[in-house]
Amino acid sequence: MIQDRRATVVLDIGKTNAKLTLISPDGVTLAEQRRPNIILHDAPYPHHDTEGIWSWMLDTLRAYAAQAPIGAIVPVTHGATAALIDDDGLVLPVLDYEFELPADHVERYGRLRPAYVNSHSPRLPAGLNLGSQLVWQAMAFPAEFAKARHILMYPQYWAWRLCGVAASEVTSLGCHTDLWQPARQRYSALVERMGWYKLFPALQPAWQPLGTLKGALAAQTGLPADCQVLCGIHDSNASLLRHLGGTEAPAVLSTGTWVIAAAPGKPLDSLREEADMLANCSAFGEPVACMRFMGGREFGAIAGDASVACSEADLAKIVLQGTFAVPAFAAAGPFARHAGGLVGPEPADAAERYALATLYEALMCDYCLSALGVDGAVVVEGAFTGNPHFARLLAALRAPGGSVGGVGRGAVMATDDTSGTTCGGWLLHRRDGNPQLQGHVAQPLQLAGLEGYRQRWLELTAG
Known part of the structure; x- marks a missing residue:
């Protein structure tokens, strides 16, 4: 109490x-x-x-x-x-x-x-x-x-x-x-x-x-x-804090200027320096396997300053016509040594640029989670929870099945907190507090051709 x-x-x-x-x-x-x-x-x-x-x-x-x-x-x-x-x-x-x-x-x-x-x-x-x-x-x-x-x-x-x-x-x-x-x-x-x-x-x-x-x-x-x-505490570790302490912690995507994929419990021996993979330290001093990129910065670079929220139809069009954003658009992350650019037909307007940026972020997050060996539940916190399509796209890219901490194995939960750091900071003062994880399990967005689109994006990044 x-x-x-x-x-x-x-x-x-x-x-x-x-x-x-x-x-x-x-x-x-x-x-x-x-x-x-x-x-x-x-x-x-x-x-x-x-x-x-x-x-x-x-x-x-x-x-x-x-x-x-x-x-x-x-x-x-x-x-x-x-x-x-x-x-x-x-x-x-x-x-x-x-x-x-x-x-x-x-x-x-x-x-x-x-x-x-x-x-x-x-x-x-x-x-x-x-x-x-x-x-x-x-x-x-x-x-x-x-x-x-x-x-x-x-x-x-x-x-x-x-x-x-x-x-x-x-x-x-x-x-x-x-x-x-x-x-x-x-x-x-x-x-x-x-x-x-x-x-x-x-x-x-x-x-x-x-x-x-x-x-x-x-x-x-x-x-x-x-x-x-x-x-006090480092911000992405503040986001991670409320997810620690259970029998099997989910992976956490802390999103903002930086996107940090944190995989508690995963081994460090699979981390690769050239891919911007690292071990952070949790508030309890334990190493946490992580991978990150400047997601918010890159979203802005792709979507442009006057970003206009897209529709599912805009996403479907980008996938169907084969327009890709190929990393990197900031000097950090697993593809930092590559100059970013667009492949395929140019987006027609601001809404399509927003759609392309959203697809890019979902693909990058899926790439990071896979590289960390994450096959279980993922919780999305921070700025990207305000994008109505991001979590659903990520859910479509992740494999379903099983259960972790009440959230389906492979499922993606989008929290209602656009700043998980704030809740983590509050928890440092209220260690006896019990904040409920408010959010929803994202229903996978059904987009025709999405799996082929991902495979082609992976080929482009490998090139």
Whole structure:
């Protein structure tokens, strides 16, 4: 039974948007505010607008304090991001992981990074391997880097700003950083080589209260003086959290700017570095086989800015006429080394481009799930649940039969939560809570020629 009847605030910073959600003790959303996650392009390199987020967050917390008594704030953020701080704040701006690091650094870092067999962290472009960012900052800005007292993963940076207590946490440390060994649950050889052990604060569970809100912030926002600040968690692991702990967890598709296919319980020995397959760490420290691509970014590249929702007839036409989107349309994922493009007749209008993008996403997700060896139930969370055709297309591509956790083996469930990260953040505060998985089992979309279309798409991707 939940004893504390105060609300929870989840700070969810995704790559595209930041969101603050006020949630009741029973898991009901009371309020939600968003703002763009802006990248600033002034010196010394492209970086996150942390001060903009901070000001917006304090203003929003002030408004939320007038709506409900608040017992805890839970930070949830995207991965591949860290903050270098001293006792007063940032010693360098928080680098944007899409920044293309210099070529000479990339070559040098290739010799420093740990072996994939130990880190299960594939070599990724730009700054998507956090270790690469940190090595570059250490060498390009030695004086500033030397001032750092702590390296904080991004959720823990926001927790530190709110309560003043520094911590480390495994879900962000284990997110293709090259800094962690998921299978051994310890830091990697890179941390030893760079002499960084002392910069990482003590590990804490994601649900651990680090402290109470700083007194000045409580006075400024009107939040209670005893409002707790939790350690926080990586966003796709927040989505995964409520599906763990059963006898056989389903695979989870966390969808948004990034699409993460997570396969709890699957072995790590089938992961392939060149396919952008990796081991994340669950909130409990256990390795989770994953595969991902920039699905939201690629959907936009195919559908265009003025996307118009398609009909089943539009999907059928794209399949029948043999129009294919062949990956990749972003510099990440299993086909990142290939330039994306269209094969076959051009889509006639915005609705057909939306249909083509939807087919592409379903095919890519099916490809990732198959590569991970997933033959059971799949739960779809996040932005793609707002697409009425996606889950039904994916269900048509997956093999039926059996049962996993009440969901048919091979079945696809689309949740009613467009942000599984928010529920996961709430669960960190309400570990005795029992959120019901609200959603529906998707009925396979019957499209003539879909299986042949998939086979041809696989042939094109192999070429």
